[in-house]
Amino acid sequence: MSRRDEETILIVESDSAVRKTLAGYLKNDYRVLGASTGQEAWTTLAKEKVDLILFDETVTDVQGVEFFRNARVRYPDIVRILLTASREQAQVMNIIRQAAVYHVIPTPCPSWHLRLLIDRALESRELSRRHRMLSRDLKLSDGAFHNQTGALTKLIRDSYEFDQLVFASDTMLEVCNLARKSAATDLPVLIEGETGTGKELMARAVHGFSERHEFPFLAQNCGALPDELLQSELFGHKRGAFTGAISDRLGLFVAADGGTVFLDEVSEVSPSFQVSLLRFLQEGEVKPLGAERTKRANVRIIAASNRPIKDLVAQGSFRKDLYYRLRGFELTIPPLRNRIDDIPVLAEHFSRKYAERLNRRIAGITVQVMRQLQAYPFHGNVRELETEIRRMVALAGDGEFLSTEHLSDDLANVLPLDLRRKELNLIHAGGTLKQKVERLEAQVVSEMLVRYRWNQSKVAKELGLSRVGLANKIRRYKLAAAPDATLSRTQPG
Ligand SMILES: Nc1ncnc2c1ncn2[C@@H]1O[C@H](COP(=O)(O)OP(=O)(O)O)[C@@H](O)[C@H]1O
Ligand SMILES: [Mg+2]
Known part of the structure; x- marks a missing residue:
C-alpha cells in the first residue's frame, strides 16, 4: 500500500x-x-x-x-x-x-x-x-548545554519562536503577543527599536501571521532615498514624469496589492512625503508621478523607526496626524542589553545556523562565553551578536565548543557581570581604603592571569607592569594557577 x-x-x-x-x-x-x-x-x-x-x-x-x-x-x-x-x-x-x-x-x-x-x-x-513539526521539535528541544567540565548546566531558559524570531525573555514574549494580536487585524503597525533589534524580522512575522501571508511582503528603506525617487518607488511613475523616468513604473504599493509594505526608517521621510503617505493611509489610493488617474491598492502598512517618533512629533519634525495613523499597533522592541535572557538562546540559535552553513559541528558554547556575551552592551543589538557568533563559528574547529579564545577582542575584554558584582563586594567589604584597593588589585591581577593563561609577560604588558613587578604582586597576594577550566581542548604551549 x-x-x-x-x-x-x-x-x-x-x-x-x-x-x-x-x-x-x-x-x-x-x-x-x-x-x-x-x-x-x-x-x-x-x-x-x-x-x-x-x-x-x-x-x-x-x-x-x-x-x-x-x-x-x-x-x-x-x-x-x-x-x-x-x-x-x-x-x-x-x-x-x-x-x-x-x-x-x-x-x-x-x-x-x-x-x-x-x-x-x-x-x-x-x-x-x-x-512545522521539526520547528516545533527544535523549539521544545532541551536548551541545556555542556559546560567546560562536561556537566550539564541549564543556563538557557525555554525558548520561544514567533515566526523567525527567537527569544526567551518575558519582555519579548509580551511584544510578540501583542504582535500576534496585531497580525489578526489590518491596522498599520509601527515598530520601534534601536538598529539591529529585529524590527524587520518582526514586520515579516506580523505579515506571516496575517491573512495576507500568501501575498507579497515588500520592504522599502525610506532613509536612503531622495524624495522624488522614494515617491516613485512607492507610488510608481509614468514614463517621462521626471528626468530619468524612461518607462512606466508600477510602484511598491500597487505591486504589493493584497499584501504588506514595510516602510523602514519611516522617521527619515520629508514633510512632503509625509503628506503623500498620510493621503495613502486615508484613501488607500495611489497616484503615480505624472499620472492623471489614481489607482487603488489594498496593502497593509508596517513602518519601523529606530528613533522614537513621539519625540520627533514633539520636536515638530514628524506630523502628528501621520504618527497617529501609523501606530494602529505600536510595538517597541527593547535593546538586547535590556533583555539579556535572550542572549543565550540567540547565541545558540546563531551558532546552529552558521555551523549548518559551514557544514560544521559545534559542540556547544561554554558557560564563560555566555557570561561574557551577557555582560556586553551590544550597541548593535542582535545584529552585532549574530556577527560575533558567526565569526566564532568560523574560527572554531569541527566538534569544538565556542570558547573564550574565539571571542573578538571587544567581547573578550568585557568583565562578566558576576565579576563586576564580585568587585562591588570587594569594595563594600570593610577595611581601610588601602585594604579595599589591595583587594581590588589582587582581583584584577588574578583575572588577567586567568585571561592570559598565566602568560606573565602578556599580563605584565597589559597592566603596564614590569615582569618583576608582576611577580611581586603574585607573591604578595598568594596567587596561584588553577587548572584552566575555560579550555575545551588542549592548548599548544
Ligand atoms: N529575535 C531574533 N531571533 C533571531 N534573529 C534575530 C532576532 N532579532 C534579530 N535577528 C536577526 O538580527 C539581524 C537584524 O535584524 P533586523 O530585523 O534587520 O533588525 P532591524 O530591522 O531592527 O535593524 C537579522 O539578521 C535578524 O535575522
Ligand atoms: Mg532594519
Whole structure:
C-alpha cells in the first residue's frame, strides 16, 4: 500500500459523469470522495479527514470563492484547488486572491495535468507539515548545554519562536503577543527599536501571521532615498514624469496589492512625503508621478523607526496626524542589553545556523562565553551578536565548543557581570581604603592571569607592569594557577 492511499481527495462537482471521470483519474493513488453540492461537501468534511478539495465552479448552491473562503477558515490545512471554465484573467486572479487557493485549473484539463498538480500540491503540503513539526521539535528541544567540565548546566531558559524570531525573555514574549494580536487585524503597525533589534524580522512575522501571508511582503528603506525617487518607488511613475523616468513604473504599493509594505526608517521621510503617505493611509489610493488617474491598492502598512517618533512629533519634525495613523499597533522592541535572557538562546540559535552553513559541528558554547556575551552592551543589538557568533563559528574547529579564545577582542575584554558584582563586594567589604584597593588589585591581577593563561609577560604588558613587578604582586597576594577550566581542548604551549 503506497503512502498516497492514505490521502483523501474530495471532488465537489455537480455533474455526476464528470465526477466519475475525475475520480477515475485519481482513484488508483488516492482515496476519493464525491459531493454534488456545497452542502453535501460540508457534511462530508465534518465526518471525514480530507487532504485536498477539488471544487468545480459548476456547483450551483454556493460559489467557489465563498466555499473556499469558508474552508480556509474551518479547515486551513486542506489544499484548495478550483476547477473553472472561465478564461478571464482578472476573474481568476480575483479567485486566487480572495480564497487563497493553491491553484485554479481551467477545464477541460488533461488527466495527466490534473494528476501532476495534485501530486505536487500534496507533496508541498507534506513538506510544510514536516517543517512545522521539526520547528516545533527544535523549539521544545532541551536548551541545556555542556559546560567546560562536561556537566550539564541549564543556563538557557525555554525558548520561544514567533515566526523567525527567537527569544526567551518575558519582555519579548509580551511584544510578540501583542504582535500576534496585531497580525489578526489590518491596522498599520509601527515598530520601534534601536538598529539591529529585529524590527524587520518582526514586520515579516506580523505579515506571516496575517491573512495576507500568501501575498507579497515588500520592504522599502525610506532613509536612503531622495524624495522624488522614494515617491516613485512607492507610488510608481509614468514614463517621462521626471528626468530619468524612461518607462512606466508600477510602484511598491500597487505591486504589493493584497499584501504588506514595510516602510523602514519611516522617521527619515520629508514633510512632503509625509503628506503623500498620510493621503495613502486615508484613501488607500495611489497616484503615480505624472499620472492623471489614481489607482487603488489594498496593502497593509508596517513602518519601523529606530528613533522614537513621539519625540520627533514633539520636536515638530514628524506630523502628528501621520504618527497617529501609523501606530494602529505600536510595538517597541527593547535593546538586547535590556533583555539579556535572550542572549543565550540567540547565541545558540546563531551558532546552529552558521555551523549548518559551514557544514560544521559545534559542540556547544561554554558557560564563560555566555557570561561574557551577557555582560556586553551590544550597541548593535542582535545584529552585532549574530556577527560575533558567526565569526566564532568560523574560527572554531569541527566538534569544538565556542570558547573564550574565539571571542573578538571587544567581547573578550568585557568583565562578566558576576565579576563586576564580585568587585562591588570587594569594595563594600570593610577595611581601610588601602585594604579595599589591595583587594581590588589582587582581583584584577588574578583575572588577567586567568585571561592570559598565566602568560606573565602578556599580563605584565597589559597592566603596564614590569615582569618583576608582576611577580611581586603574585607573591604578595598568594596567587596561584588553577587548572584552566575555560579550555575545551588542549592548548599548544
Ligand atoms: N529575535 C531574533 N531571533 C533571531 N534573529 C534575530 C532576532 N532579532 C534579530 N535577528 C536577526 O538580527 C539581524 C537584524 O535584524 P533586523 O530585523 O534587520 O533588525 P532591524 O530591522 O531592527 O535593524 C537579522 O539578521 C535578524 O535575522
Ligand atoms: Mg532594519
